[in-house]
Every structure is written in structure tokens, then in C-alpha cells.
Amino acid sequence: MSDEAKHNKADSSKPAKPEKQEKSEKQDRPKDAAIGSGFKEQKLGNVTDATLIKRLWTFMRPYRFTFLLCLLLLPVLAGFKLVQPHLLQVAIDDYLVPGEYGGLTWVIAAFGAAVFLQAGTGFLQFYLMQKAGQRALYDLRQKVFDHVQSLSVNFFHRHPTGRLMTRMTTDVESLQEALSSGMITMIGDIIMLVGIVVILLLKDWKLALVSFTVVPFLAVLTAIFRHFLRKAFREIRVKIARLYAHLQESVTGIEIIQLFVRENVSAEEYRDINEDYRDANVLSIRYDAMLYAVVEAVGAISVGAIIWYGSGQVLDDILTIGVLVAFIEYMQKFFVPIRDLAQKYNLLQSAMASSERIFELLDSDDQIPQPDNPKPLPDEPLHIEFENVWFAYNDDEWVIKDLSFEVKSCEKVALVGHTGAGKTTIISLLMRLYDVTRGRILINGIDIREFDLHAYRRAFAAVLQDSFLFQGSIRENLTLGEESITDDELVEAAKIVHAHPLISRYADDYDHRIAERGSNLSSGEKQLLSFARALVQKPEILILDEATANVDTDTEAIIQDAIDKLMARQTSVVIAHRLSTIQKADRIIVLHKGEIMEQGTHHELLEHGGHYETLYRLQYAFDADAQAAE
Numbered sequence: 001m002s003d004e005a006k007h008n009k010a011d012s013s014k015p016a017k018p019e020k021q022e023k024s025e026k027q028d029r030p031k032d033a034a035i036g037s038g039f040k041e042q043k044l045g046n047v048t049d050a051t052l053i054k055r056l057w058t059f060m061r062p063y064r065f066t067f068l069l070c071l072l073l074l075p076v077l078a079g080f081k082l083v084q085p086h087l088l089q090v091a092i093d094d095y096l097v098p099g100e101y102g103g104l105t106w107v108i109a110a111f112g113a114a115v116f117l118q119a120g121t122g123f124l125q126f127y128l129m130q131k132a133g134q135r136a137l138y139d140l141r142q143k144v145f146d147h148v149q150s151l152s153v154n155f156f157h158r159h160p161t162g163r164l165m166t167r168m169t170t171d172v173e174s175l176q177e178a179l180s181s182g183m184i185t186m187i188g189d190i191i192m193l194v195g196i197v198v199i200l201l202l203k204d205w206k207l208a209l210v211s212f213t214v215v216p217f218l219a220v221l222t223a224i225f226r227h228f229l230r231k232a233f234r235e236i237r238v239k240i241a242r243l244y245a246h247l248q249e250s251v252t253g254i255e256i257i258q259l260f261v262r263e264n265v266s267a268e269e270y271r272d273i274n275e276d277y278r279d280a281n282v283l284s285i286r287y288d289a290m291l292y293a294v295v296e297a298v299g300a301i302s303v304g305a306i307i308w309y310g311s312g313q314v315l316d317d318i319l320t321i322g323v324l325v326a327f328i329e330y331m332q333k334f335f336v337p338i339r340d341l342a343q344k345y346n347l348l349q350s351a352m353a354s355s356e357r358i359f360e361l362l363d364s365d366d367q368i369p370q371p372d373n374p375k376p377l378p379d380e381p382l383h384i385e386f387e388n389v390w391f392a393y394n395d396d397e398w399v400i401k402d403l404s405f406e407v408k409s410c411e412k413v414a415l416v417g418h419t420g421a422g423k424t425t426i427i428s429l430l431m432r433l434y435d436v437t438r439g440r441i442l443i444n445g446i447d448i449r450e451f452d453l454h455a456y457r458r459a460f461a462a463v464l465q466d467s468f469l470f471q472g473s474i475r476e477n478l479t480l481g482e483e484s485i486t487d488d489e490l491v492e493a494a495k496i497v498h499a500h501p502l503i504s505r506y507a508d509d510y511d512h513r514i515a516e517r518g519s520n521l522s523s524g525e526k527q528l529l530s531f532a533r534a535l536v537q538k539p540e541i542l543i544l545d546e547a548t549a550n551v552d553t554d555t556e557a558i559i560q561d562a563i564d565k566l567m568a569r570q571t572s573v574v575i576a577h578r579l580s581t582i583q584k585a586d587r588i589i590v591l592h593k594g595e596i597m598e599q600g601t602h603h604e605l606l607e608h609g610g611h612y613e614t615l616y617r618l619q620y621a622f623d624a625d626a627q628a629a630e
């Protein structure tokens with residue numbers, strides 16, 4: 001079914017009261033999609049390791065040959081390690097005990113060669129593994145970033161930035177350790193263990209069985225610890241996400257915290273979260289230390305058993321001293337990988353907990369849908385039409401109710417209304433930050449959901465309430481990386497909106513660096529720069545939201561002139577609380593609780609004597625009072 005057909009179908013089934021139909025949509029929606037839910041951190045843990053490893057493999061696949069080479073090097077590396085105790089046995093039994101010291105030379109040379117080759121192979125194996133691991137992680141980081149960028153603003157409203165950042169940074173880091181060292185060296189450890197078991201059984205199966213009596217206990221104990229460690233690691237990730245979320249909020253909201261003297265409250269909250277994080281870490285360290293101690297103790301018991309049983313055998317001449325020494329050496333080598341395995345298992349547990357969270361983020365499909373066969377934007381002046389539009393952020397709470405209006409090409413339409421009337425929501429719907437719940441928005445008669453999202457948004461330039469500026473030069477902030485914009489165009493745009501005098505005040509004018517979020521500029525200056533940015537992008541449709549709030553009367557006059565010039569050029573939709581700024585608009589739409597109350601020109605609405613007239617008189621009286629006070 002084409003998109004058009006789909007939308008038409010949705011429309012034809014439009015109920016008089018859309019609340020009921022909405023309910024079934026609600027049920028279809030993934031649970032996580034409920035606004036305000038955030039990530040369901042506690043719900044993690046149901047995914048099996050096999051599923052996670054399978055998904056991780058998709059990132060390792062491009063580097064599979066390097067990983068394979070690393071794997072092939074593992075038995076070689078194990079071979080060089082395993083030959084050493086045997087050489088020790090040969091040295092004792094064949095040369096030291098019979099007193100043939102001359103033959104020791106080749107044994108020492110062979111031992112030296114084994115140590116040297118072990119180092120060389122170890123280096124190669126480690127280097128290749130790290131390199132491939134880093135590459136796979138680079139891809140993963142890139143994928144996570146691209147995915148996050150593609151998510152709708154709705155998603156960002158629901159998820160605290162700090163938590164998102166944790167997933168994109170510390171979780172990826174923890175995966176990094178596992179991918180670039182943990183996983184493959186674990187296989188190396190297993191090869192070592194199997195090698196030792198086989199060698200010992202071949203050397204003396206009875207002594208081997210005595211040595212391994214402790215292994216089943218060890219297996220049971222590590223299985224129990226594994227279970228608790230996994231839980232502890234998951235807890236750490238949840239706690240660290242909370243810690244970052246709080247940190248992020250405290251840093252971005254520092255002005256409010258300081259102005260309202262909330263430092264102590266914020267510190268108290270942070271202390272609680274920090275304590276939780278510390279306790280979660282301490283718990284995991286406790287398990288870790290216990291596991292380490294258990295492995296050490298079991299290792300010592302095993303060596304004790306070898307000496308106890310083996311010494312008797314040596315005295316009875318059944319066993320040589322060389323074999324006994326080799327057994328002790330092998331058993332010590334046996335417990336090192338077991339200890340390492342436990343540690344690497346921790347790493348892996350942590351990585352599994354992290355990858356679960358990263359994949360959950362990658363699985364969040366809160367995107368604005370793209371059509372299968374996008375239509376090109378009409379190559380003619382654009383006009384907008386809202387057709388019976390309904391919209392709710394939360395389930396049945398309708399913010400926009402059956403809204404219909406038109407903005408003709410080159411028309412300047414203003415939206416006014418009390419706070420919360422739905423003005424910003426209309427702009428968000430128009431720019432497809434959200435999709436309408438019901439009804440349609442049309443551009444030249446085509447549903448906007450049928451256009452390619454990016455091509456569609458490129459037709460707009462928006463100056464929003466918060467004139468967000470990025471850290472970087474003024475030029476970068478105005479062009480937003482669009483290289484085709486020339487310096488002349490830049491200067492011309494800045495001049496039109498009165499931003500040029502402000503910019504040329506700086507010695508390095510357009511190369512002047514703006515601090516993060518434009519913190520080294522006043523709000524009026526930020527607005528002028530965002531006007532220049534909007535103009536230089538040569539939009540078909542201009543969106544202005546709350547353009548003249550928070551500025552003094554002189555700046556307001558300058559900004560007003562800038563707005564007039566901006567609006568004169570193209571189709572514009574403007575939201576303004578200060579009604580003086582929109583008197584020249586071709587049409588003013590007065591909104592109340594998501595519905596149109598009245599519309600017309602400034603004069604028509606004043607003559608009509610309705611809601612707008614009341615708003616205007618109130619504001620006029622307020623301004624007159626303010627001026628008198630000045």
C-alpha cells in the first residue's frame with residue numbers, strides 16, 4: 001500500500017471522537033515508548049549471552065580474518081608455555097639426577113627459545129587482537145551515534161541525557177575491554193587448561209586424577225560466583241547511569257542551582273547516588289576478592305595433594321623427581337588461567353551487561369518514519385495546509401484538536417494564544433519533529449509524510465525559543481557546515497538582520513569563536529545570529545518562535561526590523577507573545593487549548609472584539625504600565 005493510501009485509509013477511519021481508536025494504537029506501541037518512561041534499566045538481564053555474542057559478532061565479522069589469526073596463534077602460544085615444565089622435567093631427570101651436566105646446555109637453550117618465542121607470539125597475538133577489537137568498537141561507536149542522531153526528539157524528551165551519555169561512553173568502553181582482550185584470551189586460557197589436563201594425564205594419570213580432585217568444587221564455586229558477579233555488574237551499570245544523569249543535570253542546571261541556593265540539596269542527592277554506586281562497586285569487589293581467594297586456596301590444596309601423593313611415589317621409586325616438579329609447575333600454570341578466567345569472566349560479565357544496554361539503545365526505534373518511495377519536494381512556491389490535525393504527546397491528552405488552517409505561499413501567518421495553547425506543538429508537527437496522531441499536514445496538496453524527511457526539513461529554517469549556538473566560529477554557526485555558502489552571502493545575510501555590526505566588533509569577526517551554547521553572548525545577540533543563520537540557509541519557509549522575548553526595547557526594535565526583513569522574503573509562520581511584533585502579519589491565528597478561536601488580520605481581529613482584542617488590550621495596558629514605570 002502506498003503511503004498516500006495508508007494515510008487516506010487512516011483518515012477515512014477517522015472517528016468523531018478519536019480517543020477510542022487511539023487505545024488500540026497505544027497497545028501496539030512498545031512499552032518503552034510511553035513518554036517519561038526512560039530506559040527500563042532494571043528490566044535488563046533477560047537476554048542470553050549467546051544472543052548478545054551473536055550480535056557482537058556482527059561488529060567483529062569485518063575483522064574476522066584478524067580474529068581468526070589471533071585464534072590460530074593461541075595454541076602456538078600455549079605450546080611454547082606448556083613445553084617449559086616438560087623441559088624442566090627433562091633437565092632434572094635426564095641430566096641433573098644422573099649428573100650429566102654437559103647435556104643441560106641444549107635444554108637451557110630450548111627453554112630460552114621457548115620463553116623468547118612465547119614473548120614474540122604473545123606480542124603479535126595481543127597487538128592483532130587489540131587492533132581488530134578497536135576497529136570493531138570504532139564501528140560500534142559510529143553506529144550508536146548515527147542511530148541516536150536518527151531518533152526523534154520524543155526519544156530525547158523521555159531519556160535523561162546523562163543516561164544516554166553513559167550508554168554511549170562507559171558502556172562502550174567496558175565492551176572495549178572485553179572485545180579487545182577478554183574474549184580471545186579467554187579462549188587462550190581454555191586451550192592452556194585443556195593442554196595441561198592432557199599432558200598431566202599422559203605423564204601420570206593417577207597423580208593427574210589426584211591433582212584434579214579439587215576441580216569439581218572449583219567449578220561449582222565459580223558457577224555460584226558468576227551468578228552473583230553478573231548481578232553485581234548489572235547493578236553497577238544502572239548506578240553509574242544514574243550518577244551521570246545527575247551530574248549532567250547539575251552541570252547544565254548550575255545557574256538555577258546556584259541562584260536558588262540548591263547546592264546542598266543537589267549535593268545531598270548526589271551523595272545518595274554516589275553511595276549507591278560505591279556500594280554496588282564494593283559488592284562486586286567483594287565477590288571478586290572471594291573468588292580470587294577461593295581459586296588461590298583450591299590451587300594450594302591441589303599442589304599440597306600432589307606433594308603428599310607424589311612424594312610417596314617418588315620414595316617408592318614409582319615417580320621421578322622431574323615428573324613431580326613438572327606436575328607442580330603445570331598445576332601452578334593450571335590455576336593462573338583459572339584465576340585469569342575468573343577475572344576475564346568478570347570483564348565479560350561487565351561487557352555483557354554493557355552490550356545489553358547498548359543494544360537496547362540500538363533497538364529503540366523511536367524514529368520519524370521515512371517513506372519507502374519519497375516524493376520530491378515541489379519545485380514551486382510552497383503552501384501549507386493543516387487538515388483536521390489531532391495530536392497528543394501523552395495518550396489521550398489532546399494538545400491539538402481537529403485543527404485546520406492554510407498558509408499560502410509567501411503568506412506571513414502568526415500564531416498567538418495563551419501559554420500551553422499549542423503554538424510550539426504546531427511548529428513541531430509542521431517540521432515533523434513529531435508526526436500528527438490524526439489528520440494530515442499537506443505541502444502543495446501532498447502529505448508531508450510522503451517526502452524524504454531530510455529534504456523536507458531542508459525547506460525550513462527555524463529560529464526557536466532557545467537560539468542554540470554550537471561551540472565553534474561564528475561562520476560555522478551560521479553556515480552549519482554548508483560549504484556552498486560564500487563569505488559575501490554570509491555578510492549580506494548578517495547585514496540584513498543587523499548581526500554584522502555585532503560580528504565586526506570582534507577582531508577576528510566571522511572567525512570569532514562562540515563558547516558552548518553561546519554562553520559568551522547575550523540572548524539578543526544570540527537571536528540576531530540565529531536570524532542570520534536562518535536567512536543564509538535560504539529557506540522556503542521560515543519559522544520564528546518567540547523571537548523577541550527577553551530583550552530590551554532598543555534591541556527589540558532592531559530585532560523587529562530583522563524579523564520584518566526576514567519575513568518579507570518567504571512564507572513564514574511566526575509565534576510571538578508580544579503582539580506588537582506580528583501586527584504586519586497577513587493573518588493571525590488565535591489558539592486556545594489546541595483549537596482555533598479566531599483568525600484574521602490585526603485590524604479585523606481588533607474590530608471583531610474577541611479573544612485577540614482582549615489579549616491585545618491587556619498587553620497594551622501592561623506595556624504602557626511598563627513604560628510609565630521606566
Ligand SMILES: Nc1ncnc2c1ncn2[C@@H]1O[C@H](COP(=O)(O)OP(=O)(O)OP(=O)(O)O)[C@@H](O)[C@H]1O
Pocket residue numbers: 035157393394399417418419420421422423424425426
Ligand atoms: N514534550 C512534551 N511532552 C508532553 N507534553 C508536552 C510536551 N511539550 C508540550 N507539551 C504540552 O503540550 C501543550 C502545548 O504546549 P506548547 O509548547 O505547544 O504550547 P505553546 O502554546 O507553545 O506554549 P508557550 O507559549 O508557553 O510556549 C502544553 O500543555 C504542554 O504542557
